[in-house]
Amino acid sequence: MRIETIAVHAGHTPDPTTGAVTPAIQLSTTFERSPEGALRGDYLYTRNDNPNRRALEQCLTALEGGADAACFASGSAAAAALCQALEPGARVVAPDDAYYGTIRLMRELFERWGLALTLVDMTDLDAVRAAVDARTRLLWVETPSNPLVRVTDVAALAQIGRRAGAHVVVDNTWATPVLQRPLELGAHVALHSATKYLGGHSDVLSGALVTAQRDGLWERVRGAQVAGGAVPSPFDCWLTLRGIHTLPWRVRAQSESALRIARWLAGHAAVSVVHYPGLESHHAHAVAARQMRMPGAMLSFEVAGGREAAAAAIGGLALITRATSLGGTESLVEHRILVEPPDTKTPPGLLRLSVGLEHPDDLIADLERGLAAVARR
Ligand SMILES: *Cc1c(COP(=O)(O)O)cnc(C)c1O
Numbered sequence: 316m317r318i319e320t321i322a323v324h325a326g327h328t329p330d331p332t333t334g335a336v337t338p339a340i341q342l343s344t345t346f347e348r349s350p351e352g353a354l355r356g357d358y359l360y361t362r363n364d365n366p367n368r369r370a371l372e373q374c375l376t377a378l379e380g381g382a383d384a385a386c387f388a389s390g391s392a393a394a395a396a397l398c399q400a401l402e403p404g405a406r407v408v409a410p411d412d413a414y415y416g417t418i419r420l421m422r423e424l425f426e427r428w429g430l431a432l433t434l435v436d437m438t439d440l441d442a443v444r445a446a447v448d449a450r451t452r453l454l455w456v457e458t459p460s461n462p463l464v465r466v467t468d469v470a471a472l473a474q475i476g477r478r479a480g481a482h483v484v485v486d487n488t489w490a491t492p493v494l495q496r497p498l499e500l501g502a503h504v505a506l507h508s509a510t511k512y513l514g515g516h517s518d519v520l521s522g523a524l525v526t527a528q529r530d531g532l533w534e535r536v537r538g539a540q541v542a543g544g545a546v547p548s549p550f551d552c553w554l555t556l557r558g559i560h561t562l563p564w565r566v567r568a569q570s571e572s573a574l575r576i577a578r579w580l581a582g583h584a585a586v587s588v589v590h591y592p593g594l595e596s597h598h599a600h601a602v603a604a605r606q607m608r609m610p611g612a613m614l615s616f617e618v619a620g621g622r623e624a625a626a627a628a629i630g631g632l633a634l635i636t637r638a639t640s641l642g643g644t645e646s647l648v649e650h651r652i653l654v655e656p657p658d659t660k661t662p663p664g665l666l667r668l669s670v671g672l673e674h675p676d677d678l679i680a681d682l683e684r685g686l687a688a689v690a691r692r
Contacts, residue, residue, distance in 0.1 A: 405453070
């Protein structure tokens, strides 16, 4: 089946007791035993498992082409479960431009428990080979990256990780399984902040891991999920699954609009650089064309004139919403320097754009309005 069909049907069957086509939200935290002590179904207690969570996990397993999935209360909780599944002393090699929350999680929470973190530029495969050692248990990949939308070669990195005996995890939040399938490219685990494209409506916080095989690491991930308890509520699972039904069509339309907008921005005099894998000027345009079905709906651009000029441009927008996060139906723009850590390498004039489902002509007209405000400064 194609991904559009999987997104509608996986984990989704009419309720056998009522015939309801849309699944009920199963709020019960506990499940009854018979006088003999037997459980009626597979459910015991909702932290262990719940019908809505299981439906979402089945859908995600099918979307990524994996063997199993585990859902969490957020993308960060999913990342934490992977770290909790490691032995003390394990090394994690991660990109130097990984999602800042992931680096912070490893530094603030897990380094104290003996995790060794090495950050490396993953566009440089020799640097990755040199960073991976005998202690390395996880090779953490994130592509496209935040906020420079850099692309790294998942198949090549998976080979390096596998040769070293490390598990390869790909944060697939930005690309989604619609555009990029890390498990097919050789990764062991795909990670999602389902808060973004999977949920897709900026109204639910959730996360997930999808594994290619049920191995020892996966058993410990399940342990972290069930014993740790950072699980999504039944309603969160229901909302996420409902969002996924339209995921392939949303992402395609958003990616098409992003390409149009990126080309338009690249021709604008007030814009010095556009970072978007769909442009031939992108540092890894060929890698992106090989491993992604479309270049995605995230782009960033630098306003000529730096921080003040970018502030004027973002202030002049009337339609695109100024807010953090991404992947919703509404376009969001963020002046990254305002949220980056003090030692950031992000250019001060950089604006990050999550392209939504508005008509691209309306988005371009709004960007035109914003960039006109730079000239009037
Ligand atoms: C948002 C995000 C996360 C963290 O997810 P939360 O759901 O906010 O905890 C991790 N990775 C990437 C790439 C993200 O964009």
